[in-house]
Amino acid sequence: MSSRIIDGKSTAEELRKRLTGAVAGLAERHGLRPGLAVVLVGDNPASRVYVRNKARQTAAAGMRSLEHRLDAATGEAELLALIAKLNGDPEVHGILVQLPLPPHINEAAVLNAIAPHKDADGFHPVNAGLLAGGGGDAVVPCTPLGCLMLIKNTVDDLAGMRAIIIGRSNIVGKPMAQLLLREHCTVTIAHSRTRDLPGECRRADIVVAAVGRPRLVGGGWIKPGAVVVDVGINRVDAGGGKPALVGDVDFAAASEVAAAITPVPGGVGPMTIACLLHNTVTLACRAHGIQSPL
Numbered sequence: 001m002s003s004r005i006i007d008g009k010s011t012a013e014e015l016r017k018r019l020t021g022a023v024a025g026l027a028e029r030h031g032l033r034p035g036l037a038v039v040l041v042g043d044n045p046a047s048r049v050y051v052r053n054k055a056r057q058t059a060a061a062g063m064r065s066l067e068h069r070l071d072a073a074t075g076e077a078e079l080l081a082l083i084a085k086l087n088g089d090p091e092v093h094g095i096l097v098q099l100p101l102p103p104h105i106n107e108a109a110v111l112n113a114i115a116p117h118k119d120a121d122g123f124h125p126v127n128a129g130l131l132a133g134g135g136g137d138a139v140v141p142c143t144p145l146g147c148l149m150l151i152k153n154t155v156d157d158l159a160g161m162r163a164i165i166i167g168r169s170n171i172v173g174k175p176m177a178q179l180l181l182r183e184h185c186t187v188t189i190a191h192s193r194t195r196d197l198p199g200e201c202r203r204a205d206i207v208v209a210a211v212g213r214p215r216l217v218g219g220g221w222i223k224p225g226a227v228v229v230d231v232g233i234n235r236v237d238a239g240g241g242k243p244a245l246v247g248d249v250d251f252a253a254a255s256e257v258a259a260a261i262t263p264v265p266g267g268v269g270p271m272t273i274a275c276l277l278h279n280t281v282t283l284a285c286r287a288h289g290i291q292s293p294l
């Protein structure tokens with residue numbers, strides 16, 4: 001059996017096209033231009049690439065992109081003061097602070113300082129609480145939101161399906177579990193202390209791997225016909241010192257068994273930024289009491 005490849009790249013492209021149309025409509029009908037402020041502290045090379053891509057895609061969709069690049073030595077108080085300013089700026093509808101922050105800054109204090117109604121990443125405890133309460137008003141973290149969109153494009157009716165999420169982080173695993181619960185799946189959250197992880201996995205109709213361990217999930221872990229979503233991004237040596245990106249799933253082996261599977265790269269990754277733009281448009285509409293066109 002060979003799996004259907006879930007093409008995150010083209011799904012993200014379609015979503016961005018839809019967002020661009022929606023943004024143009026908001027400008028025309030309401031004179032509203034959604035604005036996203038991205039804050040980067042320090043010069044982590046991966047973070048710089050992410051921030052550049054976010055800014056580029058925000059502008060390409062016709063939205064206002066505001067970048068704040070701060071020196072690695074910036075103090076917590078200075079960063080909190082910037083967030084307070086952005087919270088009060090009516091042209092800013094979404095705020096994102098790129099993680100990780102330098103070790104001298106308390107990440108939780110910074111994320112908690114972002115106004116929940118401008119929390120484009122959905123990491124604020126108010127939004128996590130709304131999501132846990134099943135509320136439709138929660139800002140949903142971008143990566144799990146993108147995973148859900150890919151799953152819903154693949155499966156007609158999720159109700160009653162068994163789903164396993166491997167990983168319990170606040171930014172991926174836990175919100176993913178809440179989203180699948182909201183879709184009436186029977187959800188298992190697995191982690192590093194889970195007993196018989198391959199056995200737990202083999203019972204699942206939907207597997208979401210968000211672990212950060214290259215090719216942890218083998219082909220023998222997958223129930224025939226399952227849908228597999230691989231969130232992992234792991235840099236490995238492809239031989240001869242050449243780097244390669246691989247997921248948390250052994251793609252070659254799992255694609256022999258699964259009904260559908262996301263590749264790495266080209267699966268979940270491209271959906272994350274598209275969902276960030278999606279969240280920002282939603283927040284801009286809410287701020288102005290406009291029905292979201294999305």
Ligand SMILES: NC(=O)c1ccc[n+]([C@@H]2O[C@H](COP(=O)([O-])OP(=O)(O)OC[C@H]3O[C@@H](n4cnc5c(N)ncnc54)[C@H](OP(=O)(O)O)[C@@H]3O)[C@@H](O)[C@H]2O)c1
Nearest residue numbers: 143167168169172191192210211212231232233268269272
């Ligand atoms: N595509 C994207 O846009 C995107 C976005 C975010 C993250 N990612 C990638 O997704 C992966 C996960 O990210 P994250 O931020 O959620 O990571 P994280 O905070 O490090 O969490 C990893 C989770 O995996 C669990 N785990 C670790 N080793 C395990 C093992 N051997 N068996 C079972 N569970 C294990 C950990 O369990 P414990 O809780 O017990 O320690 C933890 O819950 C990373 O590769 C990251 O780069 C991709």
